[in-house]
Amino acid sequence: MAKHMQHDIDKLKAKIIAMGEAVEDRVYQATLSVINRDPAKANAVIKGDREIDDMEVEIEEDCLKILALYQPVAIDLRFIVAALKINSDLERIGDLAVNIAERGVFLAGQAQFAIPFDLSAMVSLAEKMVTESIDAFINHDVRLAHHIRAADDTMDAMNREMYTQLKGMLTTDTDHVNNLLHVLSVGRHLERIADHATNIAEDVIYLVDAQIIRHTPELYDE
Amino acid sequence: MVEQSIYPKDQKMVITTNQVNFFYGATQALFGISLLIPAKQVTALIGPSGCGKSTFLRCLNRMNDTIPHSRVEGEILINQQDIYAPGTDVVELRKKVGMVFQKSNPFPKSIFDNVAYGPRIHGEKNPRRLAEIVEQSLQQAAIWDEVKDRLQANAMGLSGGQQQRLCIARALAVGPKILLMDEPASALDPKATTRIEDLIGELRTNYTIVIVTHNMQQAARVSDYTAFFYEGNLIECDQTPKIFTNPREKQTEDYITGRFG
Numbered sequence: 001m002a003k004h005m006q007h008d009i010d011k012l013k014a015k016i017i018a019m020g021e022a023v024e025d026r027v028y029q030a031t032l033s034v035i036n037r038d039p040a041k042a043n044a045v046i047k048g049d050r051e052i053d054d055m056e057v058e059i060e061e062d063c064l065k066i067l068a069l070y071q072p073v074a075i076d077l078r079f080i081v082a083a084l085k086i087n088s089d090l091e092r093i094g095d096l097a098v099n100i101a102e103r104g105v106f107l108a109g110q111a112q113f114a115i116p117f118d119l120s121a122m123v124s125l126a127e128k129m130v131t132e133s134i135d136a137f138i139n140h141d142v143r144l145a146h147h148i149r150a151a152d153d154t155m156d157a158m159n160r161e162m163y164t165q166l167k168g169m170l171t172t173d174t175d176h177v178n179n180l181l182h183v184l185s186v187g188r189h190l191e192r193i194a195d196h197a198t199n200i201a202e203d204v205i206y207l208v209d210a211q212i213i214r215h216t217p218e219l220y221d222e
Numbered sequence: 223m224v225e226q227s228i229y230p231k232d233q234k235m236v237i238t239t240n241q242v243n244f245f246y247g248a249t250q251a252l253f254g255i256s257l258l259i260p261a262k263q264v265t266a267l268i269g270p271s272g273c274g275k276s277t278f279l280r281c282l283n284r285m286n287d288t289i290p291h292s293r294v295e296g297e298i299l300i301n302q303q304d305i306y307a308p309g310t311d312v313v314e315l316r317k318k319v320g321m322v323f324q325k326s327n328p329f330p331k332s333i334f335d336n337v338a339y340g341p342r343i344h345g346e347k348n349p350r351r352l353a354e355i356v357e358q359s360l361q362q363a364a365i366w367d368e369v370k371d372r373l374q375a376n377a378m379g380l381s382g383g384q385q386q387r388l389c390i391a392r393a394l395a396v397g398p399k400i401l402l403m404d405e406p407a408s409a410l411d412p413k414a415t416t417r418i419e420d421l422i423g424e425l426r427t428n429y430t431i432v433i434v435t436h437n438m439q440q441a442a443r444v445s446d447y448t449a450f451f452y453e454g455n456l457i458e459c460d461q462t463p464k465i466f467t468n469p470r471e472k473q474t475e476d477y478i479t480g481r482f483g
Contacts, residue, residue, distance in 0.1 A: 002480030071439055073466040074475045210468035 005070040012062050012083060013138060016090075019055045020134035023090050024127055026052065026097035027193055031123040033104035034186055035115065042104035045097055052094035059087045078210060082203040086137060089196040089203075093130060096189045096196075103182045103189075113179050116169060117162050122190045125155055129197035136204045145208075148201035155194035162187045228447070228460050234261040236400060236430045237282060242296035244277055246289065251277045253454045254296070259400075264422060264431045266445035266462065268438060270482065273451040275434045279402050282432065283319035284312050300400070317344065320393035324405040326385035328377035328392075333360075333369050336377045336388055340396035355395050362428075363391035364421050383414025387421065401425065403433040407440065419444050438478055442466045450474045 026045050033042035063084045066072060072080055107113070129148050136144040166184050170177055202214050229235075237259035244252035252274045259265050259282075267275040280286045281294055284305060298305050305315055317340075328336050337356040338346075346352055356373070360366040365387040369380070377388055386406060393401060403422070407415040422431060422444045435441050441448050442462060449459035450473070458471045469475045476482050 005480070073438070073442070073478050074469055076479050077467060 005066065005072065005076065008062070008066050008070075009076070009079065012059065012066065015055065015059050015062065016083060016086065017134060017138060019052070019059065019087070019090050020130065022055065023052060023093045023097065024130045026094055027100070027127055027130065027190075028123065030097040030100035030104060031119060031186070031190070033101055034107060034183075035119060037104075037108045037112075039105050039108040042101040042108065045101035046105075049094055049098045052091060056087055056091040056094075060084065063087070075207075078207045082137065082207040085203050086133075086200050089199050093193050093196050096193050100186050100189045103186050106182055107179060110179055113176055115183055116180075117165060117183065117187070119183075119186060119190070122155070122158050122162070122187060125151060125158070126190045126193045126197070129155070129194050130200075133197040133200035133204070136201060137207070140204070140208050142205055142208045145201035145204040149198055152194050152198040155191055159187055159191040228464075229258070229260055233263075235259065236261045236301060237432075238297075238299040239278075239281075240297040240299075242278070242281060242294065242298060244274070244281060244286065244295075245293045247291040251454050252281070255456050257449060257456055257459060259430060259432055260447065261430050262426060262428070263446040264426050264433060264444055265447045265449060265459075266441035267432065267434045267449050267451060268436075268441050268477075269451035269457075270477065271436075272453075274454040275449075275451045276404055278451065279404055279432060279434050282400070282402055283316050283321055284310075285316075285321065287312065317396045318398055319400045319402060320396065320398035321402045322386070322390050322393055322404070322406045324408050326382060326389050326409070328380070328385050328388055330376065330378055332374045333377050333380070333388060334373040337391050337395045340392060344396060356391075359391040359395040360388075362394050362425065363387045364417065364424065365391060381414070383410050383417060386410060386414070386418060390418075390421065390425075398429070400430045400432070403431065405434055405436060408436060415440070438466075450477060452477070 026048065029041055030045045032038065033045065063080050066080055070076075129151050132144055133148055135141065136148065163184065166180050170180055173180065199214075205211060205213055235258045237257075239255055239257050242252055242255040243250060255274075255278055257278075267279060269275050277286065281298060282300075282305075286292050286294065294306055300315075300319065304310075329339065331339070334356055337359050338352045341352060341355050346355070357366065357370075360369060365384060368384060369375075369388075377385065380388060386409075390401075390406075407418040410418065419440065422433065425431060426446075433441075433445065445462045447459060448462045448465040450457045450465070450469075450471070452473055458465070458469060458474045460470065465474065466478065469478065
């Protein structure tokens with residue numbers, strides 16, 4: 001029985017890794033479509049979301065099957081609960097990649113316009129956080145999970161900085177108000193992606209330490 | 223020693239064991255078991271075969287006394303009374319501490335006589351009082367409605383699940399405060415098992431229950447506290463939800479997740 005369950009849990013892990021890699025790539029492609037004014041790439045991300053949705057459903061069904069067949073307890077139970085929540089976070093990250101790609105489609109249709117903010121730093125950090133959150137989950141790495149939580153503060157600071165800069169431009173560069181608002185949205189979406197990576201990190205801490213630290217950051221800072 | 227802190231502050235304890243050792247001849251089966259059994263709660267004892275959980279259970283009403291060359295050390299207090307103190311009336315003890323076994327063992331007598339057996343040997347002769355006790359016990363064991371019209375029928379004609387509930391009624395008939403259950407549902411089908419588990423849930427309102435089970439999901443379903451035994455040692459005792467979500471000891475986790483050995 002334990003072997004059967006372990007086999008199914010291993011398969012589930014592999015699917016979560018695959019989904020993590022897929023959404024990470026979507027975030028990268030979507031942001032690239034904005035920076036490079038590439039509507040084809042943006043549309044590919046939008047169309048490809050169906051695959052992410054299918055992966056999410058499949059992973060959820062696998063988790064339910066393991067719960068029903070093996071009634072896992074202790075670390076195994078916490079793993080499945082964490083997997084279910086991480087699955088939802090990854091799916092939401094996929095949706096946010098679509099939202100970014102939609103901004104890409106819009107901006108590509110506009111007259112040439114220089115993005116007045118370095119989005120690449122934000123996108124690099126968001127991607128890194130997503131990748132590391134999945135690594136932390138697979139390796140039960142609480143230290144890495146804490147680093148991700150710390151990185152979220154950096155992301156929040158970048159987002160605030162972008163907001164301040166763009167706010168100033170909105171009053172001076174009135175020709176590009178619409179474009180600037182779309183760029184602001186991209187930053188917001190990247191910041192939300194980082195939040196989902198942080199949720200995953202918090203689920204890893206629950207998985208390993210059985211401590212629910214959401215909503216109480218001050219109690220569990222490393 | 224199990225920490226008192228796992229129990230609510232006002233929880234009354236019925237059984238206290240201090241450093242209990244048990245020997246089958248030269249073989250030691252229990253090593254320094256110190257455990258508290260809370261009143262009107264269900265405590266499950268789990269662990270692999272040969273871990274000492276049934277031996278420990280049988281120490282609680284001195285069922286092991288009948289085993290030749292066996293020996294108990296340490297202290298077992300039930301309501302502050304040392305049950306191994308010289309002069310202890312074992313019959314009186316077993317009246318207070320009833321037992322239900324894995325295999326139902328009704329006497330080859332009528333349903334009525336099975337339940338009336340205990341009260342009769344304890345001196346109850348009044349037929350009306352006996353009838354009351356029989357009905358009340360069968361009601362408490364959730365079998366009254368199934369047998370009330372055939373109390374004089376032979377108990378051996380009942381199904382396995384009914385026989386086990388009859389044995390529970392028989393145990394209740396002498397008015398125990400504590401019920402020891404040694405794998406009470408392991409020989410029953412899922413439906414009969416559910417009835418026994420439901421019954422345990424009802425009985426815990428009035429009785430202190432200690433149950434040995436190999437079925438960990440059953441321990442999770444029916445008990446308030448779970449104690450994990452391994453190789454004659456008490457490894458961990460805690461509130462059941464804690465044991466099954468986040469046990470303190472690695473050995474407990476390995477056992478309940480099936481990674482053992």
